[in-house]
Amino acid sequence: MLSVVRSATLLGAHGRSVTVEVHVSNGLPGFTIVGLPDAACREARDRVRAALLSSGHAWPLRRVTVNLAPSGIRKAGAGLDLAMALGLLAATGAVDGRLLDGCVFLGELGLDGALRPAPGTFALVASCPATATVVVAPGAQQDAVAAGSHRVRTARDLRELLEALDGRRPWPALRPCAPAPVDRAAVDLSSVHGQELGRRALEVAAAGGHHLLLVGPPGAGKTMLARALPGLLPPLGDVEALETSRIHSAAGMRPPGSGLLRRPPFRAPHHATTPVALLGGGTATIRPGEASLATNGVLFLDELGEFPAAVLDALRQPLEDGMVRVARARESVDLPARFLLVGATNPCPCGWGVHAGACRCTPASRARYLRRLSGPLLDRLDVQVVLSPPEPDALLSHSGTPEATAAVAARVAAARARAAARGVCSNAALPTAELEVLAPLDDAARALLRRRLAGGELTPRGLGRVWRVARTIADLDGAAEAVGESHVAAALELRGAATLLRTWTVPA
Ligand SMILES: Nc1ncnc2c1ncn2[C@@H]1O[C@H](COP(=O)(O)OP(=O)(O)O)[C@@H](O)[C@H]1O
Ligand SMILES: [Mg+2]
Ligand SMILES: [Zn+2]
Incomplete structure (x- = not known):
């Protein structure tokens, strides 16, 4: 089974869209990430596994391949965790993949399934298509809102996110942005x-x-x-x-x-x-x-x-x-x-x-x-x-x-x-x-x-x-x-x- 989930990564001063493809097949159990992940990105395997288990999902005893496209640019950090977890759930049939269409998922996962802000969320969201629904961690919601006119959604953890996605509960309300801090060293x-x-x-x-x-x-x-x-x-x-x-x-x-x-x-x-x-x-x-x-x-x-x-x-x-x-x-x-x-x-x-x-x-x-x-x-x-x-x-x-x-x-x-x-x-x-x-x-x-x-x-x-x-x-x-x-x-x-x-x- 194959699933496709949208996310983004940082490249210089810009965000770049990343397509996370997850393929699950019979074979020796294993989890491989390809497409130029850096060390932190590769460690997603351990975070995703723990987060899924903590959220009441099974870890597939099958062969899992994650491809981060386009393969030519380096993927840094843990901000693709959430997209990989959802891709895995969709590929194993635990989640209806159609619910993920039109959404961009940005966030790291804690071992307990909690969503954490992806570094550079503002830049990442600014690079997303304006029609996308952007799903981010609570700590990054104001950054996502400030970055454009996208529909922004947030959830505390994987469990809450999945329930909101399939309509079992409403999305948590968004907090408004705080004004940018004043520069105290400025001179009048x-x-x-x-x-x-x-x-x-x-x-x-x-x-x-x-x-x-x-x-x-x-x-x-x-x-x-x-x-x-x-x-x-x-x-x-x-x-x-x-x-x-x-x-x-x-x-x-x-x-x-x-x-x-x-x-x-x-x-x-x-x-x-x-x-x-x-x-x-x-x-x-x-x-x-x-x-x-x-x-x-x-x-x-x-x-x-x-x-x-x-x-x-x-x-x-x-x-x-x-x-x-x-x-x-x-x-x-x-x-x-x-x-x-x-x-x-x-x-x-x-x-x-x-x-x-x-x-x-x-x-x-x-x-x-x-x-x-x-x-x-x-x-x-x-x-x-x-x-x-x-x-x-x-x-x-x-x-x-x-x-x-x-x-x-x-x-x-x-x-x-x-x-x-x-x-x-x-x-x-x-x-x-x-x-x-x-x-x-x-x-x-x-x-x-x-x-x-x-x-x-x-x-x-x-x-x-x-x-x-x-x-x-x-x-x-x-x-x-x-x-x-x-x-x-x-x-x-x-x-x-x-x-x-x-x-x-x-x-x-
Ligand atoms: N024209 C000025 N009016 C008021 N205060 C001044 C003036 N020039 C210097 N000062 C005082 O002297 C301090 C030192 O100035 P500063 O900008 O650090 O000098 P510099 O960078 O040229 O060494 C300032 O913080 C300010 O309190
Ligand atoms: Mg000086
Ligand atoms: Zn001199």
């Missing part, structure tokens, strides 16, 4: 005093989707500013919320029981984080890394220069293509990774750099320190500013509250709407070839850029970046159709660190 701009340059850099980065570099001594407020950035970005739309929630689910990072993630994520991996944890991958299964978890939000790399050069180099692919490709002998998986990058660094090994002549570093050691940052990665950071520590008066007098996040976010939203009208998601994505048309310069603006290029303060590569940032500043300004001289001047000011890095990385 109303608590950032002074620091005009930093605040402006943040606003422009948020409005134009420009990657940002903050250079400054310890205590200048780099971390504080970075933590304020997600609050300036618009809340995630339906598509982005689904995508980000799915990635977090597939990585096992979703708070259980919550609904869709509506706030842009903020990820701040430490520089000692492994390349796999940062970019995704893994030996047994391919899991999304921090770069993917930051999708539609902010990836903050504090002490940028301390990250291994190979990692910084590998970041170029997500910055360019919006994804990380993990290639294996057998498979190649694309993990989405579209984020706003914020890097922070001290200006030199001692940390004090330009400030008050306090730096004790030699030009050579400074150059060595900064050279780790230079090159292709820095080329992609449109806004680069050198921050000074906040003025004592700004910290102490507190005359008036600084403008709050909500007010700045409103300007950011208006500027983003102008960029969207141009057909790009943000100005950072304006193609160089179309700058002339989509970000026209007025005569004075053009003259200013020409002077800077001629004087060598602006490199040809830097030109495109200044141009895009100037477009964003004009958008924040509201009225301007063409980009004016003041916008270009302001954009040049938001590149102070680029100039500093260029002069300092040339050893004296």
Whole structure:
């Protein structure tokens, strides 16, 4: 007898449907799973056996073969247990196989027959056909509900599930989703005093989707500013919320029981984080890394220069293509990774750099320190500013509250709407070839850029970046159709660190 049951498994940042075929025949009693199961998946045999016996079913003394199709992708974990158990019951005639049609079963089994959540349930359900009825463990029901418009059913254990399937009892009621937890480390701009340059850099980065570099001594407020950035970005739309929630689910990072993630994520991996944890991958299964978890939000790399050069180099692919490709002998998986990058660094090994002549570093050691940052990665950071520590008066007098996040976010939203009208998601994505048309310069603006290029303060590569940032500043300004001289001047000011890095990385 053969039966077919639907389930799903995780592959990178996505769920993939899996068809569980169970074949029972005469022959030497045995239980074999084929179709690239990993170790945990293969152990299903023992769990399924105990769960069936605990639920009052017999274990067939026959030859059982389970095939997990498609056979080319690896099946990880215990989430296919439930489908295998039901397939076995259907194949032996203990359950009417027609009751299983149209359903997708996702869950692990306890030895007592209890249903346990399959890791990544949100991602798994998001990959199921919208017409499917999805059956999950009680602990995963909110994840399943949040993931789409599927019919979601749950049961505590195998016995309850079978009774509900054949109509002997109603399905247990579903619990509603809890709101996603608030990020307690988030910073509101109303608590950032002074620091005009930093605040402006943040606003422009948020409005134009420009990657940002903050250079400054310890205590200048780099971390504080970075933590304020997600609050300036618009809340995630339906598509982005689904995508980000799915990635977090597939990585096992979703708070259980919550609904869709509506706030842009903020990820701040430490520089000692492994390349796999940062970019995704893994030996047994391919899991999304921090770069993917930051999708539609902010990836903050504090002490940028301390990250291994190979990692910084590998970041170029997500910055360019919006994804990380993990290639294996057998498979190649694309993990989405579209984020706003914020890097922070001290200006030199001692940390004090330009400030008050306090730096004790030699030009050579400074150059060595900064050279780790230079090159292709820095080329992609449109806004680069050198921050000074906040003025004592700004910290102490507190005359008036600084403008709050909500007010700045409103300007950011208006500027983003102008960029969207141009057909790009943000100005950072304006193609160089179309700058002339989509970000026209007025005569004075053009003259200013020409002077800077001629004087060598602006490199040809830097030109495109200044141009895009100037477009964003004009958008924040509201009225301007063409980009004016003041916008270009302001954009040049938001590149102070680029100039500093260029002069300092040339050893004296
Ligand atoms: N402009 C500022 N307004 C208010 N507090 C500030 C400001 N700059 C720094 N601080 C305070 O100093 C602390 C250290 O700032 P932090 O962001 O950690 O600096 P950095 O990351 O540059 O070393 C912050 O937590 C905050 O309390
Ligand atoms: Mg810091
Ligand atoms: Zn120094």
